[in-house]
Amino acid sequence: MNTPSAYFEQLYSDSADPWSLDGQWYVQRKYDHTLAALPRRHYRTAFEPGCSVGLLTAALAERCGTLLATDRVAAAAELTAARTRHLPNVRVRQLAIPDEWPEGRFELIVLSELLYYFDDRTLREVLRRTAEALEPGGALVTVHWNHPAPEHHRTGRTLAPVLSAIPGLTLQTDCRDPDFTLHVLERPYGAGPGGRPRG
Numbered sequence: 396m397n398t399p400s401a402y403f404e405q406l407y408s409d410s411a412d413p414w415s416l417d418g419q420w421y422v423q424r425k426y427d428h429t430l431a432a433l434p435r436r437h438y439r440t441a442f443e444p445g446c447s448v449g450l451l452t453a454a455l456a457e458r459c460g461t462l463l464a465t466d467r468v469a470a471a472a473e474l475t476a477a478r479t480r481h482l483p484n485v486r487v488r489q490l491a492i493p494d495e496w497p498e499g500r501f502e503l504i505v506l507s508e509l510l511y512y513f514d515d516r517t518l519r520e521v522l523r524r525t526a527e528a529l530e531p532g533g534a535l536v537t538v539h540w541n542h543p544a545p546e547h548h549r550t551g552r553t554l555a556p557v558l559s560a561i562p563g564l565t566l567q568t569d570c571r572d573p574d575f576t577l578h579v580l581e582r583p584y585g586a587g588p589g590g591r592p593r594g
């Protein structure tokens with residue numbers, strides 16, 4: 396069973412930053428790795444579901460033309476909107492993936508500390524929709540905590556075999572930190588002449 400909505404709603408009604416993301420050294424270090432792992436300097440369009448309090452959102456915004464950040468919890472979406480109010484390239488919406496999925500395709504999708512809340516069937520559906528929503532040449536970045544938590548179906552390490560073999564995507568980076576596992580996958584350009592330079 397997926398972690399229920401009520402679980403997340405309760406966390407945000409108890410605290411404005413349920414995972415104490417703001418100021419944690421682990422979190423800062425993981426964000427720095429995530430940003431450093433993005434193959435391109437700039438992405439025209441990006442999607443970040445599960446944005447929580449919007450710390451990664453604000454950092455990603457510097458590398459993106461437009462960034463859509465979403466969270467299933469209204470309070471989280473509001474916190475992200477408040478944090479990024481000065482960033483006109485960021486849009487924030489309340490959406491519960493995979494059932495609520497935004498229109499369009501993206502050059503970058505970031506799934507950070509989100510996938511262990513899904514059961515196996517939903518995880519497959521999230522990854523299928525993610526691969527479909529990436530533009531050819533686009534990148535998916537995933538990053539997850541390695542240590543067991545009671546509310547998590549998997550850890551970063553046990554997600555790794557699934558994430559390194561997402562149908563339709565090619566694994567580019569497999570980074571194993573003691574605390575987190577980070578992958579970058581790219582959607583290959585279709586068969587045909589030419590490719591696109593990075594940068």
Ligand SMILES: C[S@@+](CC[C@H](N)C(=O)[O-])C[C@H]1O[C@@H](n2cnc3c(N)ncnc32)[C@H](O)[C@@H]1O
Nearest residue numbers: 403445446447466467468471490491492507508
């Ligand atoms: C651990 S926080 C992730 C924080 C952030 N991505 C980061 O790396 O700092 C997980 C967030 O995902 C949100 N979430 C959980 N299930 C979701 C879903 N199905 N769709 C969208 N957001 C979801 C939760 O409300 C919570 O804010």
